[in-house]
Amino acid sequence: MKSVDKKKKITRRSMLAMLGSGIAASAAASSCSGERGKNSLSAGDGGTYGDMTYRTNNRSGDKVSLLGYGCMRFPLKAETIKNGDYRNAEIDQDAVQGLVDYAISHGVNYFDTAPIYNAGKSEIAIGKALSGYKRDSFYLATKMSTMACKSREDALEMFDRSFENCRTDYFDYYLLHALHSLEDYKLFYEEWGLLDFLLKKKKEGKIRNLGWSFHGDEKLFEYMLALPVKWDFVQIQMNYRDWLESRPPAKWMYEKLAERGIPVVIMEPLLGGRLADLNHNANAMLKEVHPDKSVASWAFRFAGSFPGVLCVLSGMTYMEHLKDNLKTFSPIVPLTEEEKKVLSKALANWEKYKDIPCTGCRYCMPCPYGVDIPGVFAYYNRCVKESLIPDEAMDKGYKKLRRRFLLGYDRSVAELSQADKCVACAQCVSKCPQHIPIPGRMMMLDKMVEKLKLSR
Amino acid sequence: MLRKIRIFLAVIVFVPLTLLFLDFTGTIRLWFGFLAKVQFLPALLASNFIIVLLLVAVTLIFGRIYCSVICPLGIMQDIIARMGRIGRKRKLHYGYSPAMNLLRYAVLALFVVMMLFGMAGIPALIAPYSSYGRIASELFAPVYAWLNNILAYFSGRLESYAFYSSDVWLKSGITLLVAAVSFAVIAVLAWRNGRTYCNTICPVGTVLGFLSRFSIFKIRISGDKCVGCKLCSRSCKASCIDIKNKKVDYSRCVACMDCIDNCVRGAISYSALRPVRETSLKQPDGGRRNFLSLSTLMIASAATASAKEKGGNVIAALERKKPYVRETPVVPPGAVGAKHFAEHCTACQLCVQSCTNDVLRPSGSIYHFMQPSMSYERGFCRPECTACSEVCPSGAILPVSREKKSSIQIGHAVWIRDNCIVITDGVHCGNCSRHCPSGAITMVKENPSDPHSARVPAVNEQRCIGCGACEYVCPARPFAAIHVEGHQMHKII
Numbered sequence: 001m002k003s004v005d006k007k008k009k010i011t012r013r014s015m016l017a018m019l020g021s022g023i024a025a026s027a028a029a030s031s032c033s034g035e036r037g038k039n040s041l042s043a044g045d046g047g048t049y050g051d052m053t054y055r056t057n058n059r060s061g062d063k064v065s066l067l068g069y070g071c072m073r074f075p076l077k078a079e080t081i082k083n084g085d086y087r088n089a090e091i092d093q094d095a096v097q098g099l100v101d102y103a104i105s106h107g108v109n110y111f112d113t114a115p116i117y118n119a120g121k122s123e124i125a126i127g128k129a130l131s132g133y134k135r136d137s138f139y140l141a142t143k144m145s146t147m148a149c150k151s152r153e154d155a156l157e158m159f160d161r162s163f164e165n166c167r168t169d170y171f172d173y174y175l176l177h178a179l180h181s182l183e184d185y186k187l188f189y190e191e192w193g194l195l196d197f198l199l200k201k202k203k204e205g206k207i208r209n210l211g212w213s214f215h216g217d218e219k220l221f222e223y224m225l226a227l228p229v230k231w232d233f234v235q236i237q238m239n240y241r242d243w244l245e246s247r248p249p250a251k252w253m254y255e256k257l258a259e260r261g262i263p264v265v266i267m268e269p270l271l272g273g274r275l276a277d278l279n280h281n282a283n284a285m286l287k288e289v290h291p292d293k294s295v296a297s298w299a300f301r302f303a304g305s306f307p308g309v310l311c312v313l314s315g316m317t318y319m320e321h322l323k324d325n326l327k328t329f330s331p332i333v334p335l336t337e338e339e340k341k342v343l344s345k346a347l348a349n350w351e352k353y354k355d356i357p358c359t360g361c362r363y364c365m366p367c368p369y370g371v372d373i374p375g376v377f378a379y380y381n382r383c384v385k386e387s388l389i390p391d392e393a394m395d396k397g398y399k400k401l402r403r404r405f406l407l408g409y410d411r412s413v414a415e416l417s418q419a420d421k422c423v424a425c426a427q428c429v430s431k432c433p434q435h436i437p438i439p440g441r442m443m444m445l446d447k448m449v450e451k452l453k454l455s456r
Numbered sequence: 457m458l459r460k461i462r463i464f465l466a467v468i469v470f471v472p473l474t475l476l477f478l479d480f481t482g483t484i485r486l487w488f489g490f491l492a493k494v495q496f497l498p499a500l501l502a503s504n505f506i507i508v509l510l511l512v513a514v515t516l517i518f519g520r521i522y523c524s525v526i527c528p529l530g531i532m533q534d535i536i537a538r539m540g541r542i543g544r545k546r547k548l549h550y551g552y553s554p555a556m557n558l559l560r561y562a563v564l565a566l567f568v569v570m571m572l573f574g575m576a577g578i579p580a581l582i583a584p585y586s587s588y589g590r591i592a593s594e595l596f597a598p599v600y601a602w603l604n605n606i607l608a609y610f611s612g613r614l615e616s617y618a619f620y621s622s623d624v625w626l627k628s629g630i631t632l633l634v635a636a637v638s639f640a641v642i643a644v645l646a647w648r649n650g651r652t653y654c655n656t657i658c659p660v661g662t663v664l665g666f667l668s669r670f671s672i673f674k675i676r677i678s679g680d681k682c683v684g685c686k687l688c689s690r691s692c693k694a695s696c697i698d699i700k701n702k703k704v705d706y707s708r709c710v711a712c713m714d715c716i717d718n719c720v721r722g723a724i725s726y727s728a729l730r731p732v733r734e735t736s737l738k739q740p741d742g743g744r745r746n747f748l749s750l751s752t753l754m755i756a757s758a759a760t761a762s763a764k765e766k767g768g769n770v771i772a773a774l775e776r777k778k779p780y781v782r783e784t785p786v787v788p789p790g791a792v793g794a795k796h797f798a799e800h801c802t803a804c805q806l807c808v809q810s811c812t813n814d815v816l817r818p819s820g821s822i823y824h825f826m827q828p829s830m831s832y833e834r835g836f837c838r839p840e841c842t843a844c845s846e847v848c849p850s851g852a853i854l855p856v857s858r859e860k861k862s863s864i865q866i867g868h869a870v871w872i873r874d875n876c877i878v879i880t881d882g883v884h885c886g887n888c889s890r891h892c893p894s895g896a897i898t899m900v901k902e903n904p905s906d907p908h909s910a911r912v913p914a915v916n917e918q919r920c921i922g923c924g925a926c927e928y929v930c931p932a933r934p935f936a937a938i939h940v941e942g943h944q945m946h947k948i949i
Contacts, residue, residue: 368881369931370773407620411612415834416774420891423931425883443890456840 049330052107055310057263059232060209062172064139064311066304067329068110068265069103071126072117073315091118091125099322100129104138106326110311112265113166114143114177115158123165131167140166141173141265143213144194146184152192159201170205173265174198175235176212182220199229209233213267218248225256233310235265239275240302240343241351242268254306263310269303270296270314272357279353280387282346289342296321297328298335298343305334353389355381356441357434364428364438372417373428373438379412380445389448393455402452409449419446458726459713465525466534473528476847477592477809478600480622485810485847492806492849494526495585496660501576501800502851512667519671520664523654523710529584530654530710532591533646537693540647548690548718550650552698555705560655560662567659574795577825580802584658585849587638589804590826594635597809598624623834627808627817631826650693655708665707672728675715677702681723688715688724772933777833780935785819785829786922786942788837789864790845790853793945800852801827807844807853813837815924816844827852830866832924832940837866839893839923862893865949867922867942869897869915875937878902878910888913888926888938896920897938913938918949 053066080090100111111130113122123142130138142162149155163169176198179185189195201207209232214221224231234257238250257264270276276296277283283295290297303312312329316322335343358377367373383389383405390401409418422442429438472488479485493499499507511522523530541547567579580586601624608621626632645652654661677688679702689697692715696708716724784794788807791797803826808816813835816828828844830837839862845853856864869888878885879902889897896919899911913926915938922940930936 366771368771368773368883369877370771404617407617410620414774416776420929421773421887421931423877423883423885423887424890425877425881425885427883453838454840 049106049326051331052326053304053329053331054107055263057209057233057310058261059230059263062139062209063109065107065109065329066309066312066332067108067300067325068112068141068311068313069100069108070267070313070315071111071113071122073317074118074122074125075099075317076118088119091121093125093128096125097129099316099319100126102319103316103322103326104133107330108326109137110139110141110173110313112141112173112313114145114175115162115165116145116148116177120161120165123162127166127168135168139172140168141175142166142171143175143177144198145177146188146194147178149188152194155188155192155194156197159197163206171207173209173211173233174202174207175210178215179212179220179224180215182216182223185220185223195229211235211265213265214253218252221248221253221256225260231262233263233265235267235313237268238264238266238303238309239269239271239299240347241271241275243302245351254308258306258308264306264308265310266303266312269312270299274355274357275299277385278346278350279355279384282350285342285346285349289339293328294324296324298339298346300325300328301333301335301339302343304329304332353384353387355384356436358436359434363431367422367428369421369423369425370417371419371422371442372413373442375413375417376419376442376445377436379409383408390452402455406449406452419443419449422446459717462521462524462711462713466531469525470528470531470535474592474596477589477806478597480597480601480604480809480812482810482812482843485843489847492585492589492804492847495849496522496527496664497583497585498802498804498849498851501802502849504851511664515664515667516671518673519668519706519709519711520661521711522664523651523661524712527584527588527660528592529588529642529658530651532588533642533651533653534693534712536643536646537650546690548687550690550692550695551686552689552692552700553695555696555708556656560657560665563657564659564662574799576799576801577803577823577827579659580804580826581634581638582657582659583802584654584660586802586804587642589802589806590631590635591639593805593809594632595639623814625814625834628820628826630820631803631805631818634826649695651695651708651710654710655694655696668709668711669706671706673711673726674706675704675709675711675713675724675726677704678723678725681721683721683723685720687718687720691715691718773931775933777930777932777936778934779831779833780927780939782829782831782939782941784867784942784944785821785824786831786867786924786940787829787946788816788844788853789861789866789921789946790842790848790856791866791946792854794942795944797852798824798827800850802850802852803827804849806847806849810843810847812843813841829942830924830940832927832936834928836924836928837922860948862921863948865921865943865947867940868917868920869922869926869938870941871913871915871938872935873912873937875932875935876912877931877937878912880932882910884910885931886911886913887929887931891925891929892920893923893925894919894921897926921949 054063055066056063075092075095076089077092080088082088111126113126115123117123118125126140130140144155144159146155149158162171176189176195198207198210202210210229211231211233212224213235214224215237236250236253236257237246238254242250244251254264276294276299278286278295286295286298300312300314303309314321314325316325356377358374358381360374360378362374364373388401388405388408390398390405392398419442422439424439424443426439432438469491472484473491475484476488476492493502493504494507494511496508496511499511515522524534525531541549563582567582570579601622604619605621605624608619611617611619612621642653655665677697682699682702684699686699689699693712694708694710696705697715698705711726713726716726787794787797803818805818805828808818808828815830815832815835815837817831818826819829840858842856842858842861845856845861848854873879876885877883886899889899896916897913898916900914901909902912903909922942924940926938927936927940930938
């Protein structure tokens, strides 16, 4: 591990790159979020990083930056987001260029995209942004997004189009995208023969490393590892919440991969951004230890602490995300035992008062029985974030919190639209892009409110 | 001085008693709930004999000070009469008039007879405390709530939780009308002639007036000092000073002490004895002694006293349900049963005003005229709330504890198949079952032979307590698919 105080050598070339990226970055910031720009772009930020941590892929010998650039959350042009629907919005290419330039000039060399990201526009954007760089100076990953394919032909066309979109002859990393059930795997990769096709492409040199990204259960995971294929890497969802909590637990998957010596790429290290801001109390626990470090940095250091991890992906939308992450990974400082204890305490607190991952997209609305679904969730989330959920009747300040919570509830959500009006008809469930079990959550909130009302 | 003490005590009683009817937060009743319980007629109906005896004793000692410092309707009339003096050329515009004893006793007799026959609703129309209760809750409370809602609006904007808004809604048109009419009549009478209502119609006034003739302390006119200027008579809102004959009709005197303050000759005193005819014996300042004894006793009598859309309107569920017309009205736990309730309730509306769940509202039905009944469109009878039983001054709703309340069956739920959304919309529901606090609703297969059948509610009438949670949360519109039918006799389950 390189020491932190080792200053970055500024060569003429990196100096120019920095200047260029600085200009691009300010353009990016002003185009995506004016109000956030000033703080994060203060002069001198760029000079304070140490050296980026690299990990070597034991299969191919690739020297991959531990921080990888996830291309799923590229900045969008605000004017193309129609009524909060960003699915068909245009990517802000200037901002992307600024981010990519800055990332590369600070040592990031792994870029992960997929044909379905931004309805295909992510591949085009990253292809364009990287077109000015020598092909062997970065590693590019894309995927076979079978969920968007109706036939083998669709899949083959998708494969070909990725090369066109990304302006490349080969992919350094190629993934079977989001394996989630054995049935689907067998259909796509065995019946349609896509696995054989990809293995053939690997032999041809179109793919340098073949692997898969995983969202399924233990059975499918073991099935994949038992296949007579030498996987070059596997991409799993891993963060300090999913380490023990998810099914299967990230720990279990990581250990299975580590014992086989398969390099691990980490996705969702921040759990879709949720670990970047836990709740008032949990945030405070982390800030007490490192007042100058972001809450998000703890999640990245957790993921980066494991030696079997090749690369930790982060979908960085804003320059401040990128800068904060560069600080964390240049170089990575693994969590100490002491820090792990603090983190698990913060996690426990957050788990107790966890927000509901509602983005307020209103796809679920209107509820035929009048429940203001996003309104109820938004109120609850606000209270969770500000630690305003009354807990035990014996707690200090319980009465005040209780009154505040119940009054605020009545103010935020009309009486006829509150959680107790949910009939659990479940018509909203399939409409929720976040897969929130809405009726279950409504019942939980209703019970909580009822308990508060009773505890007079 | 005595007058000032009287006014001071009246304010001390009137303000919190009025707040009792205005408050929707449930805090005032914790402190001043007793003020409703020391009212004469409610105490009598509640068989609260200690209070009744104390009030009788106070009247036998001091005269009708009850009418001046405890009865809210009396104090309200004093306020209106005082306002009536503003802008009048003749400041002291009252005068002696003979008592209308025939009318008084006839009204009283009719009142007693109707009460004995269990028709408490109609006599309650003229009973002073419940009249004031209706005026305060139907006329003053909405204004108070609206003012509060303005504050709540700004407090909401400022992220403060000091105020919160409260729904103002028409609970019963007929009760509002009765309140408005009685307010208008009483106000006009008071404006013009002071205590006319108290001395001709009010049955409590008549009863206490009968007693006060024998009271120990009285206002007394000293024949020697009096020059017959009539200032006292013109200042007497009870029109009870006959200065020609130097006589006072003690059955109408409410011991307001206005005459004492107005007499320039010092000829009127409030004392226990007939004024001593100008003896050389200089009494140790009678005024002071009177003041002391009076204030102690007035304080004592006061202390006796101390014994709520967002979203589009296309969604039916966003509109309030229509109230169900129930075969048997539902009355609150503690009311024992329909008969007990009807016999004791004076329709003062204090429970309606105290019901934070907006369940109680005055009935418009002829048989239960203005007496409260329950309905569940705006909330249900929450298990943790016993407010109505705590405030009821007349024993119509007897006190119940939270624990006891949850075992009193006041009615039972009835499912109406044709309204249920499981049938009409073909969706899964079960909201009634989930919200039933006594676990009386089970979801059963609509078609027992089909293992995948939709599930509909089945009510266990033995377990159901009639709280109305099911009716309140039922998504069916315009009528709930499950509603509570009241029971004639409440029972413990």
